[in-house]
Amino acid sequence: MKAPRTLFARVFWLMVLGIAIAQALAYIAIRQERSMALRALMMSGVERDIATGVAILDRLPPSERAAWLDRLARPNYRFALANEMDPAAGPVDEAEFSGAFVDALKQAMQPFRIERAAQVGTSRYQLLVRLSDGAPVTVHARRVDMPVPEWVMWVLGAQLIMLALCTWTAVRLVTRPLKALATAADDLGPDLTPRLIPEDGPAEVAHAARAFNAMQRRIAGYTAERVEILAAISHDLQTPITRMRLRADLMADEALRDKFRQDLNAMHALVREGVTYARTLHGTSEPAARLDVNALLASIAGDYEDAGERVTMTGEAGGPIVAPPHALRRVLVNLIDNALAFGGEAEVQVRREPGQGPTPMLNIAVLDRGPGIPEGQLQEVFKPFHRLETSRNRDTGGTGLGLAIAQQLATAMGGSLSLRNRPEGGLEARLTVPATATVALSTASVDKSVGSPGRDAASR
DSSP states (O other): OOOOSSHHHHHHHHHHHHHHHHHHHHHHHHHHHHHHHHHHHIIIIIHHHHHHHHHHHHHSOTTTHHHHHHHHOBTTEEEEOOSSOOTTTOOOOTTTSOOHHHHHHHHHHTTSEEEEEEEETTTEEEEEEEOTTSOEEEEEEEOOOOOOOHHHHHHHHHHHHHHHHHHHHHHHHHHHHHHHHHHHHHHOOTTOOOOOOOOOSSHHHHHHHHHHHHHHHHHHHHHHHHHHHHHHHHHHHHHHHHHHHHHHHTOSOHHHHHHHHHHHHHHHHHHHHHHHHHHTSSSOEEOOEEEOHHHHHHHHHHHHHHTTOEEEEEEOOOSOEEEOHHHHHHHHHHHHHHHHHHHSEEEEEEEEEOOSSSSOEEEEEEEOOSOOOOGGGTTGGGSTTOOSSOSSOHHHHOOSOHHHHHHHHHHHTTOEEEEEEOTTSSEEEEEEEETTOOOOEESTTSOTTTTSTTSSOOOO
16 A cells, blocks of 8 residues: 655644554553453452351351342352362362462451362352351352443543544645645746745745745846846847947958858857747747647748748647637747758658547647757757757757747646657657646747747857
């Protein structure tokens, strides 16, 4: 049997088990105490009662003794007029049977003598006593059990149920803030918008909630500050880049002028892509819209065909979906740009599949026939500015931001982006998004002009 996985279940069942064991030990203690009390009672008074009964029988005339037997009987002993003991018990020599009870009887019955004593089982005793006139009297004594009343079991059971309910309530009060904290942490999406949790409850819980909310605010503040810095840098760089372009146009050397223009275009693209990546983590919300994925893919393919690129589409989306339009277009353009840069052509396969839950998933795979990616770096290429081609040549190495931006946008849509090497050669980039996604993300994170191909350079 596997142990419960949640903290709530583990703590609850551990405490209930401990309470149940404590209840069982209490019941055993009650029974043991009753047994000891009965034994003490028997040792303290029964021997005197038996001695008194024997004395009464000794003083009665022999003809009246039989009539008094029932009067003298008690629940734990009775008398019988017999010449020998119960044959089933068998006579036992005094030396073989001794104990505090027999010793106390011998002391209390003086001057009467116990001729023989026998023990039957664990709780019955038989004693043969000789009266003063020589008549034998057999004493049948037994230890009467004192069972625990049935109501005690019901009380212990009700107590266990009550303690289990109190334990459930206590554990729930302790673990519920942790669950709220975990939910808030999970809801802290790529936009890093704070999801504040209530700062109430016990002092420790309220302190943890305040610390978590403060941490969210600090993270959001740091991210906003980073975006503002990058935006300011981008804005301030536009002016010197423009001046440098104008000066490059005035250069007489055409070859040198072309090199300057190429460097300036690379600088401008790098600044724009850096700002775009930062804004995939923070910004205002882009509302989700109803999209015809087939029409969107056909539009993208048409743009690439107009630019002379080879992009083919296969499969059907199986109906419209709800998703942020600019984000989805940006991801697809980045993936297709990568395929064209490293494979010369791109094949886009789309299909709708059932998901693990009730929501179906839309899979869009972009395939190329390029060299692929070493297995050990399939995840590394999602890091910003990570490039497999280590040169600074933008045409071959790119900026290292295309896949990073695509992954951030895919996560913001509630989907995922994965890469794998194809057995027949090339790379497969697979975008998986909920077919009924209602996630909203940043409008600032998406370039409004993603409709034309080639806006993002290859990133690996």
